[in-house]
Amino acid sequence: MPRNAESSSSKAEPEKSAPDPVAGALNLLQERWVLLLIRALLNASDGAMGFNELGRQIGAHPPILASRLELLERHGIVIKQVTSQMPPRSLYRLSSAGLALQPVFTAIETWATMTYKFLPVPESKPQNKTQLSQKSSKSEPNRKT
Template sequence: MKTTEFMSCPIARSAQLIGDEWVLLVLRALFRGPQRFDDLQKQTTAATNILTSRLKRLIDAGIVSKVPYQEHPPRFNYRLTKAGLGLFPLLIEMMRYGDEWLATPEPSALRLRHLDCGKITRAGQICSECGKPVTLKNVTMETLGGLPA
């Protein structure tokens, strides 16, 4: 694919921005809410240099904002912007694909609870239990033990 064709393709542009496992793990963590660098590092297990470079990429792209919460020494919370929140359906579909096509013998460590009906749902755009839409506002990610992810 030529460079001009590549850049005119929305799939190629999106893949260039988020087609990296570390970026996706950072996004997964940020969908829980604003996060501090140390918390993101624990949740993603990314080395400091990797996490720093991925956060910079996401900030530069307008996906994440960096908000100070302490002046001395400077410390920041990282939050999804409106553009970042728009990636939620993509991550849910990646979760659905992983559950369906890349299954492991162990149960998934991450589950979705649909708040409208209160039940655990299979990943996807529609709740597998009640048939209502799954959105960022009506679903929580939990670990296998039922705790927030």
Template sequence: MAKAMEILDERWTMLVIRELLMGSRHFNELRRGVPRMSPALLSKRLRALERHGIVTRRLEAQRSIYELTPCGADLFGIVNGLGVWALTWFPELGDDDLDPHLLMFDMRRTIPVQAWPSGRTVVEIRFTDVEPRNGRWWVVVTDENADICSDDPGHPVAVVVTTTLRTMTSLWRGDLSWTAALRSGLVAAEGASGHRRCLGAWFGYSQVAQSAGRPSTDPVRSAAALRA
């Protein structure tokens, strides 16, 4: 345990490993996932992880690619377990925990593309409690990938979702089901009824929420707590 903590206990290290586990491979992708970490400190942590044999770095088209070694990939259970532990025992969301950029970036990485209709489908998300320049987002899903846009991509929108950042974060964490959020009015959805009914399947829930067996089995209580 002492040796593990010596390597992993430096500030931000576990979050950097989490980003690599979630598929970030470039320096700027890692920065987007840990925006409060300075570029200099991120470089320092990556060098340390490389030195310990947890991360490898290679050049591809003159860009550095960071990947976990088998040693690093073996940390998935620990990192995911810490997320489940925190979600279970420290579930409160403070204002500092709410960030539209982090939320949308995280959602993009695990959106179940196979659950969406074939072709291109666009969902617009409007946050009523976020300043206008960060309050509108477009989720664009094709047969191959999902993308997040903070500017209107100019494609037809299938569903417009209006809610608060806190509610969307709670949905992503599995504190609340999409069914309960729509029924309670915490989320408003404009679009074809068939599309509205699919929102939960389209967006899914975070990896940690799925591991914790969420969404909540008591949606009425969860919705009431968010309204309080």
């Protein structure tokens, strides 16, 4: 199989015969936006949110959001309910498997509340050479030779 054909499949797909279910779950959950999507749905007032509402809340671009929601739906974490064909409207809610993640998020929230304020905040890295030179010129006093 050509290398390009392999890379077209989602890297978050756990192998069907994965010997370690924890590794498979972590592989799924590590995908960007997945944890934020689950958190948003856990915190939804009525347990469901529309596509646009989810996008606004977590800040994901629509194609990425659609991709992650489809991934979570395939894995049985999210349930999609089509509410209108024209215009297309859907609500997303967590399945029982998704709701079972609530204690995990509660534990993360507890840990973050107690610990995160004591963790060092990394310095932001300069984005380009101009910012790098500006940063170094600010930190070095003007020298006359």
